[in-house]
Amino acid sequence: AAAAFELGDMDPDKYQPLYGGCAHVRTTGVWLKEKQARRHNKMHLRRAYGKSCNGFFAKVAVNELGLGIITDFARRFGWETGFPTDFNLAKSPIRAPSPRYASAHTVGRYAAGFGYVGISSVHAAWMMQAIANKGLVKPMLLFADTPLRGNDQYTERLFRPDTADRLIDIMDATVRGGTASFAFRRGKTRRIRNDVGGKTGTLTGRSPQGLTTWFAGMMPLDQPEIVVAAVAVLGTDLWYIKGPNLAAEALWKYKDIKRQRTLAKKDSTN
Secondary structure, three states, rough: HHHHHHHOOOOOOOOOOOOOOOOOOOOOHHHHOOOOOOOOHHEEEHHHHHHOOHHHHHHHHHHHHHHHHHHHHHHOOOOOOOOEEEOOOOOEEEEEOOOOOHHHHHHHHHHHHOOOOHHHHHHHHHHHHHHHHEOOOOOOOOOOOOOOOOHOOHHHHHHHOOOOOOHHHHHHHHOOOOOOOHOOOOHHHHHHHHOEEEEEEEEEEOHHHHHEEEEEEEEOOOOEEEEEEEEEEOOOOOOOOOOHHHHHHHHHHHHHHHHHHHHHHHHOOO
């Protein structure tokens, strides 16, 4: 999505034909069809982001970006390269298809996140932090007194500020009608649904073993104050909580604590 905005200047609300559904990037290449589509065979970037539509991102990567650009942006976002921290953190691995043997199918699957690729919750939070800071790289710190290089003047950018703005603009699609909407539909967390945006993921983890759901996002979207990354692993046949539920609880807690501090400050002033 960042590459599509930064290099392709993609309109997030422009519909494109899409066949084969969102869940898979089929070997038949049906997702590459360009013939005129009916209403149910159309997709645009905003909706694809909110619905985690793999076929759409595969098509954009093959038709408009290419293997080299996707790999470059993956490295910008910390895969293989890492990012600054004040604690030991393994670099997230990724294996790109060989340019010599790559096909539309392998490049499409790679761009959609399939294949050998790993991510940690810290990495997901760092990416959201970079987007919230207009593309600026900042360290992930556990300790407030960690000495920082250059007097904390980090000037490296992953992408342009307007690319960050456009990414934030489409993140609400995940919460308001996309793959995380269930976590913000009822109760107290519904009150923050218009302030939160992010991205979900479903993958298979190895340590611990099991089906994994996650959510990484920020709040409020108009002027981000906090980022969150939450992971939940399915260890049984029943879901107790999913990643978006866990993130919603954390974000609600942040807002509630902030509200209580504001009230306490008013009382002390009075």
